Amino acid sequence: MVVCFVQNNVLAQVKSKEKTSFQISAPWSADYDVRSDIAMVYGINDNNGNFEERVKGYRDKGYEVQFMTGIAWGQYKDYFLGEWDGKNHLDEGQMMQNGETIWHGKNVPYTLPTPSYIAYMKTHVKRAIDAGVTAIYLEEPEFWARAGYGDAFKKEWQNYYGFPWMAQHESPEATYLSSKLKYQLYFNALKEVFSYVKSYSQSVGKRVKCFVPTHSLLNYSSWHIVSPEASLANLDGMDGYIAQVWTGTSREPVFYNGKSKERVFENAFLEYGSMVSMTAPTGRKIFFLTDPIEDRARSWDDYKINYQATFTAELLYPMVDNYEVMPWPNRIYKGKFSVEGMQEKQPIAPAYATQMQVMVNSLNQMPLSKNKLNGSQGIGVLLSNSLMFQNYPTHQGYNDPYLSNFYGMAIPLLKHGVPVETVHMENLANKNTLKDLKVLIMTYSNMKPSAAENHVELVKWVKNGGVLVYYGRDNDPFQNVKEWWNTGGNTFKAPSEHLFGLMGISESAGKSSYQVGSGKVFIIRKDPKELIMNANGDTEFIATIKQAYETEAKAGSFITKNNFVLERGPFTIAAVLDESESKEPLKLEGTLIDLFNPELPVIHEKIIQPGTQAYLFNIFEVENKNKPQILAAASRATNEVVTKNSFTFIAKSPSNTNNIMRILLPAKPKNSTAVKGGTNLSLTKNEWDEQSKTLLLGFENFSEGVEVNISW
Template sequence: MCKSILFCLLVAFSVQAFSQSTPAASKVSGQPGEKTVFQTSNPWKPVTDVRADVAIVYSVKDHHGKGNMTFEQRVQSWRDKGYKTHFMTGIAWGEYQDYFTGKWDGKWHLDEGQVTQKGDTLWHGRLVPYIVPSMNFIKYMKEAVIKRVIDAGIDAIFLEEPEFWARSGYSTAFKKEWKEYYGFDWRPQHESPENTYLSNKLKYHLYYRALNECFTYAKEYGKTKGMNVRCYVPTHSLVNYSQWMIVSPEASLASLPCVDGYIAQVWTGTSREPNFFNGEKKERVFETAFLEYGSMESMTAPTGRKMFFLTDPIEDWPRDWADYKKNYQATFTAQLLYPMIADYEVMPWPDRIYQGLYRTSANSDKKAQIPRFYSTQMQVMINTLNNMPLSENKVNGSQGIGILMSNSLMFQRFPTHSGYEDPQLANFYGQALPLLKRGVPVKTVHIENVSFPQTWKDVSILIMSYANMKPMDKTAHDHLAAWVKNGGVLIYSGRDDDAFQRVQEWWNTGGNTFQAPSEHLFRTLGLKEPYQAGEYTCGKGKVVILRNDPKEFVLKANSDEEYINTVKKLYEAKAGEATLQYKNHFALTRGPYEIISVVDENSDASPYVLKGKLIDLFDPEIPVLDQKQVNPGEQAFLYNIGSVKNPKTPQVLAAAARVYDEKVSKKSYTFIARSPASTTNVMRVLLPAQAKKIQVTDAAGKPVESKTSWDAASKTCFLSFENNPDGVQVKLSW
């Protein structure tokens, strides 16, 4: 019998979460024709006809947006234009005024909002609080939202952003959930690290429960109508939620049978959150995005769940168009550097992208809709995603270095206890940025997935710390130890002196008397006390202990040398004759596409130069270049004409429109181009010879004004004309 009620509850929660992550999951491939998606709360409009595969219709609220339509009418408006339709709404917030104001069940529920220590409710909009997801609210979601969506013929449901703010946890609703879950009265989280840990575990559990309940119902109700309903969670990355001090189930959801996959909500707004490197706090958008996408990819890769990567050509915060463009390129490049992900949300909220007003420059208050050069470039970029292939290629650089993460990264971010600070998630970035800034493509490994053999694929060195997270289940240490003893190399970095080391948890209760969870790990590895800094042999592998918290490597300038030298020495000993490659760039080839990013803050300030016949996909004129130079702090996205498999076959290589109904004859090539109204199309078409006749007509057969040119060296025809969602017919004859 457990020695304390608290210990029993903590162990029960941890074992439940871990045991549900261990069964092998079947591969979820989704449905054909669901490679690209976007989300919108509005009905179809000519100016937002994005031409992705799927329109995810947002919210069941009738008369939503400017269309003055019911939910079902909005869905039908997209279906009428040839789109598959899915559904999305928030699980932590949404237009649920009928629930909160008593229209649904006759009871007022605004007291179910998330509340801070000061008594302030956290709001997402008028009469829309961030929710403490009670069972009654879950019942509302099932009956008033999910049932209606499935009745409308929707077979894919996205419940987004299960978010519980770390600074909340003081409402009557939360106190009630606490008593039901733990069996004893609520304790204020600010009073002790243990209370904080308990509070955040409960927040984690509540959204785990909410999604499990809602998605299980969706699948069961769908079956009664002969439908296979698929369920997805659009969510920020573990990196971002930890940095923004939000608690969410994250990785544990990947093991639920009712969860088919995720959307990785990574964009300029998340990736521009400042971090520390070499003593300087600033935005590092590409590097942060690379780590965010990496944490999402590694979260699901071992479980086989489907993953959509999202980027946003703008962001929630109002800025100027040049800022949006620069950072969109950085995040877009970062997502493409994960070659085993090839499904995308090409944009959220096309209405605000195409019709929103934003500053024309950083120093001006003048606002305008999206400039033509940017909408053209954006459409070239998103239309490549319809054809972006999976690839076995890897980002160039030294492979095999992983950084361990845990959902508990979110548990000890707020409030601060005993004066221990982790500014801007520096304990995580202290492990990642010293390597990433030297051109080493580090990957992340989730402790929740260590039981899956696939997790360890291509990992030869694992870096970890318990300075900013704690193991939720001791059996994770068995898997870590087995990997090391089989030849893995583990680098543990930490002083183990933060206040959360001593919360009442499995490592110091129930017969265990460890002062820190790392001591249990070291004992499991076969090491002997006092676990001092140094290198130890463990079976076929090695363990190196560094008695520094990782934040120490980045909070001050020139403080990462010992850390980097340790990684380098171990990597090269493990790899034999191979050296740990330092460089200032990342490059990847995916089919015909070349993706490049050159980092700054590197001792090497030289540009990256690629030669060939290259279409510059970040240039709205899509020119053909003989070489591309990418400078530090810049990215490039190129179409390599030399890699075309069938160069004698006429084909569109790049376009700011989606191409349909292609027909090739001996002397001609015809197709239809569709894209939103009030945008300009550019396209580069590979032909066997220069076109003698070019016909561009609208859907009624009337001529459309166009610009054309011929590049003899690449055998490509450049075409430009105004887009039309009804289609523009192009016929090229030679």
């Protein structure tokens, strides 16, 4: 993050660390003092107000303080009930066909961003800037697909399109137009508020950054929500995103081999990937979010299993090293949830709290890496924001259960151990988008191209040697909506006709593959959903991609397997897939610390079973092995001092939790102490491992810090 000070009317920049963060509406408390770099204080009116006090509370504890609030909903009752400007604004809520408003809470509707609402939001960001925050996060710009029937929306329709509102349930055309308008309304709202943030902050001698925390395109499409997504990356005032991916989004069922069920790791991997593909070509910053629990009430065991799955998935993207380590720490540390076999709900188990703290503190060390996932690189699936435009409501009997027309192209590859990428159509004009891609798979059964220029870029890529694999019957009702491919002199029955025409392809030739310049195009007249909604439906698909990759793209061997492994500095991240071609576990060897085990054992072999993941620290990959250093810990260390015969530091983590630390030392220690307020704490662990030259140290955590002294 860049913090700015005014010196002789010149903006001076001082760099500060901005790698890890959490969002919180509650005031600071020792019980959930997470010790990430950034505290994103949530909501002006949240937690009974006292916004400036909450900001000061976190700043006084050493956090860089930033501001997050909802853009589509929030504690804005003063606006909706007329306290702000004397007018009741509840009629601006997103309204369904039956005339009911979609609510986020009592007197808190999901809203349509009218000019007066945008003006109101500007007062919130101004107050946050005046309180000294260094960034603004406007989260979840969400317009429900089932909404779009209120008078406020009808007025916006008339202003935008210049003709009267059409009920979206009556035709595919109306659905498509309604979604495009919803998309545009939040794009315009964010553009205007971010522009204000930039101009106002600069007027008071600051440079405040702007971010959008948002669900992935896949999740919003699956949940029937419309949001600006990829287009925001091109806004001048936009600095980046938080990828809001967690158990709650990733547990959405998907089909494979004819069965729909939760496939959390696979879904999370694709969700994070879609966020990377949305931002990477533009250079915008992105934070990855995980949540040790979720909004829906489940058991602690369920939370833990799925937290490990989503956490592993986020770490398999070595080009991202910024993380929101958790939302709502007070909910995690103070909340109670069910435990199997117990009637009463329980707080977080000490062992899970310790494991979670080891995991989130490791993110402060997580390096960027140029390493790639093991497997065949350069295979991608095309995505477009219009994925959100046509999946609700259903028209003419055509449906796409669980977004299967997308997952049909991606899940089979993942299950065969192929690190498939997603590619955003909106970024095709950026030279970085397709430069490393060998095979691109696409369909127009679930989305449509926003402009003919998208096809120009695809044709250019194919002619230069790319291999395009097109799946689709092109018989969904949205093929015929009034769009650029059938208006303004164009008379194509489907957008794919335009694409193939630019390539000189005439399907009357009856072939399944065509040479185009130095590249190749495969046309398979099946909808991708057929590949996963039918048992063993992906056999021919995998064979086609293998041919496209090996023979046509000449990209090397098409490798199939049942695992993903990535090394990032000393960290090894691994996942073994179930429902794959092999049921064999993966064995990793070395001198390793198991970071999913709250005891932090040193192990020499890790067996990872199908359907599970592993997170390991390779001790022999440590830089400067002769330097005393903390390798893994359920706390964050500061004030580290190394002498010839000693190592001292301060360990901080939420109070009332248990610390565990694995520390690399040059020799077996003679003395180890943990001191809090002048009093020696009892050590729950004090074990030396001669082979790894590491000390396992355990003691009670305190938010204000524990002074650790080790001598040898």
